[in-house]
Amino acid sequence: KRNVLIIGAGGVAQVVAHKCAQHNDILGNIHIASRTVEKCQQIVDSVQEKGSLKTAGDLQAHALDALDIAATKALINKTQSQMVINVGSPFINMSVLQACIETGAAYMDTAIHEDPDKICENPPWYANYEWQRKQLCADNGVTAILGVGFDPGMVNTYAAAAVKEDYFDRVESIDIIDINAGNHGHYFATNFDPEINFREFTGRVWSWQNNAWVKNKMFEVKRTDDLPVVGIQTSYMTGHDEIHSLSHHLDVPNIRFWMGFGEHYINVFNVLNNLGLLSEQPVKTAEGLEVVPLKVVKAILPDPASLAPNYTGKTCIGDLVKGTKNGQEKEIFIYNISDHEAAYEEVGSQGISYTAGVPPVAAAILIATGEWDVSRMVNVEELPHRPFINLLNDMGLPTRIKDEDGDRPLHF
Template sequence: MAKVLIIGAGGVGGVVTHKCAQLTEVFEEIVLASRTEEKCRHIAAQLDRPIETAQVDADNVPELVALINRVKPDLVINVALPYQDLTIMDACLEAGVNYLDTANYEPLDTAKFEYSWQWAYQDKFKEAGLMALLGSGFDPGATNVFTAYIAKHYFDEIHTLDIIDVNGGDHGYPFATNFNPEINIREVTAECRHWENGEFVTTPAMSTKQSFTCPDGVGTYNIYRMYHEELESLVKNFPSLKRAQFWMSFGESYLKHLEVLGNVGMTGIEPVEFNGQQIVPIQFLKRLLPDPASLGPRTKGKTCIGCVVTGVKDGKPKTVYLYNICDHQACYAEVQSQAISYTTGVPAMIGAKMMLEGKWQQAGVWNMEQMDPDPFMEDMNKYGLPWAVIEEPGFDLV
């Protein structure tokens, strides 16, 4: 039915490739490309069907265009680094192909992630008759679709949104990150922003904490309010929201290590001179930490990610909690990856499937919640991320 070019062979790239390879009726041909082709070959060797691999520098637009023109895909799935979103979008425009990513653009030299740079491509993609689907991971991604699904089926108007991301997994290391260390640490150490009464309110990073008990025996965890990019598009596309917050769980060991590393300057993004060379501290730290793709075999436990929404239905107040629980070891058994990469990679495959099947196909640049949530939610149940709904769950987040 279709041919896809997947760019990026990290943990998420591996999951996307595995999941696409499982659906031969949709993804007839797959090409996996990365700066290091050996990583692509390693993933390809795990599959039950042959795929093509290639080498590409995702920072180099002419190189990307040459690869796209040679491969001639129906869709480019970008699971490279967020710093490379714009070069890949530029290449897709030049080569005339649709685009999908899992995380919004972030400048290499500024710890600031927002959609403005990619939303600026709206007219270019529309005029070219091409579609760019932004943030088709879990958060952002599935959480945006969760919100749209809840708003469509349970409410006349939604008023508050709390996205809660709990990782109850244990990899056994004193300190490691479950996805790209550089991106992870930049997110966690950034100032918190949440939406309240028509504006974003800024508070110090990790300054608001609550205890949250997950359903289905996953456990009770400390969750911390932080900024996450899906809030930016959700408050724009659901203007009735009076408050929107994002929460993530962190263990005490992780936070203590992060505090010490920050105090000694290892999380900095400004280059420093060392032995006559310019190095960026956080990039050097990334080289010292375990590769997230290597955590799969040793990670045990579950993730619990979902949305708590309040609002009104038939004039009465209402609360709904929609969530997914994912088991790290079950993910590894299926695609040789832990659940963090799995929960990002599966929605990327489903978003691609929506576009290729024409269920989500509209020229321009779009966020997930702007599409019909129903077919995506149906496929989440089919392809490894089953979800559940609790009405009136009996808790409130301040």
């Protein structure tokens, strides 16, 4: 398969565009579409300024409302794109997926579908929307790879590697730990769209424990780990898409997700939340103005993309896996370290966008070469993990493993 249509023009799309350009000898022509064509053009300009295109080829910006399925199909056909990387807002997933099903293009995304009217839906998340189209994908021979960012995405591959390689006879638990030890220099900012970011934390926190869903409150359960490079870090149990798919596809009784937050972030978040400023329900001011508090907060916070130039420090995201081997208890940590400044230097984005944006491009390459062109809908843990980890080692997201034999690069 050749030619890629990137949908969305935010921080992650910027990374996807640069990385597609670096591999356009395999991927073919590259098109970028979002509602605001100027944002797409800025990305095109930045790819050209950095000279990221590996060989001569098309790189074009387009205006598209991806909720319009007919318009999305028309653009897929016009650009002859056989692969679509959807890194737009999670509200557009189901429309873009439908356009792919009807045109036969391969589909990739990095987040679960969300309905703008429902905050923090309950598990089973993928079954609420995406998996309902599984049969349709299979009937039409459409390859759809769900959640192929970093988390979800790489961490699913790490889980698959832990279970399918020879590390354990039995895996008891997978704890996905996501630490951003970076510093953006602002009093308070979110690393991606505040609306999406806060939605992750305002509802219930779900985890998979003893083969059942367990419900907690946000910031109720925490852990502290001494992690490679970033050192001692506290993280909090958080609900996340991949817990659902991993619990479905891998026979592991305990799967949890932990996200690192500093005390300052939690304090500010709690104040905003307790005052009702994270609410999506409109309120009327004394002057008769109707406002949505969350939209106001979003409007006054720094634009996540603007954080990139001054972001310093590193991220550490990985899977801490525990189980038994030859009757002995054992644990391994499979992880990646990324650097905000290096990401900015290479593609003009901060590290969070970088870790999310590189994996879907690796996935597109594996679809193009046929290794991942499976003609059905899958989550990342269902696909061969070895080529993905190996490819990403060479694309800027190296994987390492820490176990009883030490801490070393992981390649197969």
